[in-house]
Amino acid sequence: MARGASEQRVPAAYLTARRLVGVLLLLGGLLVASLLAATLIGPTPIRLAAALGGDAGETPDHAIVFQARLPRVLLGGVVGASLAAAGAVLQALLGNALADPHLLGVSAGAAVAGVVVLVAGADPVSPLVPGAAFLGALATVAAVFLGARTGGRTSPHAILLVGVVCNALAASAIMLVNAIASYTQAQGVLFWIMGALSTQSYALVGAVAVYATLGLGWLWRHAHALNLLAAGEEGAASLGVDVERTRRAVFFGAALLVGAAVSVSGMIGFVGLIVPHVLRLILGPDLRLLLPASFLGGAIFLVWADTLARTVLGTSELPVGVVTAFLGGPFFVWLLRRSLRVGTEAR
Amino acid sequence: MAVVPVLEAVDLGFAYGRRQVLGDVTAALAPGEVLGVIGPNGSGKSTLVRLLGGLAAPRAGEVRLGGRPLLAWPRRERARWLAVVPQDARLEFAFTVLEVALMGRAPHLSSLGFAGPSDVARVREVLGWFEVDHLVTRRMDDLSGGERQRVFLARAFAQDPRVLLLDEPTAHLDLRHQRLLSELLRTRARVDGLAIVMVLHDLNLVAATCDRVLVLAGGRPAALGPPAVVYRAELLARVFDAPLEVRYDPATGGPLVVPCWAAAATEANLR
Numbered sequence: 001m002a003r004g005a006s007e008q009r010v011p012a013a014y015l016t017a018r019r020l021v022g023v024l025l026l027l028g029g030l031l032v033a034s035l036l037a038a039t040l041i042g043p044t045p046i047r048l049a050a051a052l053g054g055d056a057g058e059t060p061d062h063a064i065v066f067q068a069r070l071p072r073v074l075l076g077g078v079v080g081a082s083l084a085a086a087g088a089v090l091q092a093l094l095g096n097a098l099a100d101p102h103l104l105g106v107s108a109g110a111a112v113a114g115v116v117v118l119v120a121g122a123d124p125v126s127p128l129v130p131g132a133a134f135l136g137a138l139a140t141v142a143a144v145f146l147g148a149r150t151g152g153r154t155s156p157h158a159i160l161l162v163g164v165v166c167n168a169l170a171a172s173a174i175m176l177v178n179a180i181a182s183y184t185q186a187q188g189v190l191f192w193i194m195g196a197l198s199t200q201s202y203a204l205v206g207a208v209a210v211y212a213t214l215g216l217g218w219l220w221r222h223a224h225a226l227n228l229l230a231a232g233e234e235g236a237a238s239l240g241v242d243v244e245r246t247r248r249a250v251f252f253g254a255a256l257l258v259g260a261a262v263s264v265s266g267m268i269g270f271v272g273l274i275v276p277h278v279l280r281l282i283l284g285p286d287l288r289l290l291l292p293a294s295f296l297g298g299a300i301f302l303v304w305a306d307t308l309a310r311t312v313l314g315t316s317e318l319p320v321g322v323v324t325a326f327l328g329g330p331f332f333v334w335l336l337r338r339s340l341r342v343g344t345e346a347r
Numbered sequence: 348m349a350v351v352p353v354l355e356a357v358d359l360g361f362a363y364g365r366r367q368v369l370g371d372v373t374a375a376l377a378p379g380e381v382l383g384v385i386g387p388n389g390s391g392k393s394t395l396v397r398l399l400g401g402l403a404a405p406r407a408g409e410v411r412l413g414g415r416p417l418l419a420w421p422r423r424e425r426a427r428w429l430a431v432v433p434q435d436a437r438l439e440f441a442f443t444v445l446e447v448a449l450m451g452r453a454p455h456l457s458s459l460g461f462a463g464p465s466d467v468a469r470v471r472e473v474l475g476w477f478e479v480d481h482l483v484t485r486r487m488d489d490l491s492g493g494e495r496q497r498v499f500l501a502r503a504f505a506q507d508p509r510v511l512l513l514d515e516p517t518a519h520l521d522l523r524h525q526r527l528l529s530e531l532l533r534t535r536a537r538v539d540g541l542a543i544v545m546v547l548h549d550l551n552l553v554a555a556t557c558d559r560v561l562v563l564a565g566g567r568p569a570a571l572g573p574p575a576v577v578y579r580a581e582l583l584a585r586v587f588d589a590p591l592e593v594r595y596d597p598a599t600g601g602p603l604v605v606p607c608w609a610a611a612a613t614e615a616n617l618r
Contacts, residue, residue: 095440231450235438237399239450239453280440284443285441
């Protein structure tokens, strides 16, 4: 009987195109439903008829839905998708289920670079900001990887320690920039540290969506090479994988996703940890499915986390990073305990 | 009769920093030939496998696969010719047995690696050789060490290679599966012309399986030839620094190495 229960948790034996499409359509449907539902939920009740009604572009309901809520909900979706997809590929590349763009300091690296160009005078909505965030993320992910690597392997716990150091350094760098910045600029800097969603223009949401989709497509092409990397670097190489090229491609794609997300929402933690991990338990570790599923699942997760952040305190709002950290912190400790336990049993 | 070698090592040498771990290894492997590599711990066996598999670049000499320098091969093409089962193969994340075995098909598929029915059929057949085909839906972390090792062996066979490199493939296998592996290697060598290099500590399994044996001592070849020629008590006792006798299997006439534990104990007591 116990056997039967564990048999049920077993994912399908291998990935077929049919299963891939089926799961993604299901998640896509859930995402659309979540976007619609989240748009209708908020401190002010919405009368659907008035919001959508006829040619009226002028009712308050219409304005709340289309000018305030929908762009923010969409932005949450894009940011969540980017962070979760980046988490999924980083976990596979590092062979470490505890990897997350925020924990590894990659988000912080993006934030530092973004803050620097902002304070240097860049327009907050210019492509300079995501560009700088991308470069910051790329530099950090490479530094973390090289810092935790000895003898062709990356130690799973060393990589988290290097991430801690990167986060501490980045926090200090942001404080430094903050001290130099003018009073009005300092207000903007705070938002990068908090990790919050706000209402942005459709143009900006669209631009981030383009970066995110490009990043996803780029990474998906390397999904099977990342699967083979589960056999270790030499194992993957003997199966025909160009490990070095795959690694560089993943650094690039993950940095693109993280840079895009951080440039519009600051440092939102744990999305890239929770979403791929839960989905891996349900769907199995094959990244050809897990990567796009994390993209959609991350969008669903952050949309609902932000709905909670918008509504839980009544009329005042929480930064969504607070919600994800309250959910993700205990989850991380649970995962860490589990990985330590598995490590002891193996010995 | 001149047989074209499928894998050649020419004056192969390797060093970690200044420490030389392998030198002067020259050997050629014909299609269908099984070469055993034996030697004490630290004699360079695993390093030799890594060099032959193209996983490390030699300091001296060259490896040739199908007459071409190994390091000049495109990786995917190389993986269609050459499969490696490393010592202590490992796998992160809870892939299923079928997924792992299908990874062996990767060099034959597009870079996205979607397997077709013929790949699944082939992989199931190979899993059957190792008696793990009933485990296809199980996750790797649910298996015993021996079952896992057999899946890794099946993954290498699923590559349909012309050359197979095995480093301690029997480490987790029970007696029955050691024998099965030995028979399977002989069959695939004879039927498919598969060339095999196998590093093994079990000298008798090597004698039963291999056409020729390379003896390594201190990173250098001490002998190379058929087991009946190489297995001399004096040579093996010196190389392994352990008292042993070589007898002959009455059934096959092949050499059998018998370690002399009692003699070793007595010697130690006398000292």
